[in-house]
Amino acid sequence: MSALTIAMVGNPNAGKSALFNALTGARQKVGNYPGVTVERKVGRLALTDGRSVDVVDLPGTYSLDAKSPDEEVTRNVIFGYQDGEKRPDLLVIVLDAANLDNHLRFTLELLALGLPSIVALNMVDLATRDGLELDAASLEHDLGVPVIPTVAVRRRGLDHLKAAIDTALPAHASTRAVQIERVAQDEATLRREAQRIARRAIVSETPSRRFTGAIDSVVLHPISGPIILLALLFVIFQAVFSWSEAPVGWIEALLALLQEGVEAVLPDGFLRDLIVQGIINGVGSVIVFLPQILILFFFILMLEATGYMTRAAFLMDGLMAKVGLSGRAFIPLLSSFACAIPGIMATRTISDPKDRLTTILIAPLMTCSARLPVYGLIIAAFIPQRTVGPGFNLQGLVMFGLYVAGIVGALAAAVLLRLTVTKGGNGSFLMELPKYQMPLLRDVLLGLWQRAFIFLKRAGTIIFMTTVVLWLLLSFPKPPAGSDVRPVDYSAAGRIASVLEPVLRPIGFNHEIALALIPAMAAREVAVSALATANSINESDDEDATAKSLGERLQGRWSLPTALAFLAWFVFAPQCISTIAVTKRETNGWRWPLFMVGYLFVLAYAAAGITYWTAVAAGL
């Protein structure tokens, strides 16, 4: 007998996920539905009679007529058509108590399906705050199913809800896939019925100037609104870079310890080199970004949980509309400053497929944190440290210019893409601005843990594989004994670099740059260590020392135009393999990641070329 399954279903912003977290605690599994990029969240709930059931948290939707991939999954699961999910044995319909008339419409649509159901009348505390007093018994009478008042974030009503689930749940799981024939329901009739029921359930309604309205009058104000948003972004950026310093140091120290340990245990040879240089260095160079990703996600989850995120989208919609995108694209693009991977994953909330695709395609143009070590190396080596006006120094200005170049490049690319390959779609912006709420730290931490797990899992699989392959390419074949050819030049990667070099020479790149670009495909910052290897510098554990001595070496070997061209290249091109992999997963195929790689390489080549030729012409 298979386990019983409960599906949590309801409108967006009904507090469904908070209720799901409160019911299942940390006993959750997060994955994807097969073939689609919709997150599947399943938890386990122990009932009072000792039974244990699976609880599925379905994406929020307004009706059974699906528009976005998320909503389609919700509908398919309820109807029993979804691959990888059996039809639920019980629906827990989550209603926002303060939004009864609206949410009841979807509830009526669900109840008409005739599946065993329970209604959780959630966020009754916020309804009271808004001056609403409700009669759950009247609602129960009109709907014909149990109605349990709950406050998920305060864990109120959970015992009653569990007891109701216990009673309503059938004794055995349905073993056959029941195909529900939907009764065609007229939207207007449903709405009228919902309003009638809501009116009967509302005991009293005191119109009060609501808490949310008061905050919005400051946060959405034409002047203070954008200032607050900018200030918040500033704080987030500061935090991402400054708070992460210590934990990054710890991870690096741990990796160094691991490396020493392996070196002490294993004899010199292939296995030791593979583990130390390939695995620990390769995978480690990606894992050091975990603190930054977690700090960024902490802010994103907090902003989402409070309800501010939709306000940010609202404020930014005007600007995004100018480049053919929607305000919803703002958050994914913001995330991409830390790393394009979470940014691309965050595009799932964009319902218009063309909008979403455009956002995915331009996300890698946002300056991710992996470019910083590369920018830092070249700027320190080639740009003089001098002030150019009060409070500005040239190195800082160049760094700022590189960030701006990425943003301008992304906006321009969005305009071009919307006129060509991602033409069409209405690029609409229509969304609910939910009530402000105090976020629950437990839910935020749970979300963070899930992100960390997904990231580490990827680091352990795809990133692990690619770094090993790259290491093999850089290490083999070995030059014959007595040969004076450097091992990197003799290796497969060195030979590939020789093939690439003639293509890259017109834009000012030399053989060692060509060689560095190959491992930079795994992670951009690896370009720094690859240059170090190519320069035959004894690798030091201290990154700064490596960068410094390397910078001095590069000064003598590269011209200024070459260095500038190298920076311009990194603004646009080198995809990391993880970005390509996540794009493949999110777009369900190779077509768009290949297109993305192609267009970004062309852009990078052109940008580096123009920079190089201009700099040479200017006599730099």
Add this chain to the structure above:
Amino acid sequence: MRLTSLNRNLPAYVDSVDWSALPDADGKRLRELGLCEGASIELLHRAGFTGRGAYSCRVGRMTIAMRASHADAISVRTGPAPANGPDTEA
């Protein structure tokens, strides 16, 4: 009058919506968000320094954000919503 010309923070109700001027999906989403003939509506904010960005409105007990193209398709009348509630003429 159009929602785009309604003054801020003035109680009004939806008189009619030119559904044909809206993409099908947007019309449907607006109705799902409770915006239909007879619903009470109040213009709350307009985004952007230049005041040309998205609109936020209170519709019933919900706050929703929309673009000018949506607001332009919505005709409103000032005053409290008709007592018999939304959609009476539907």
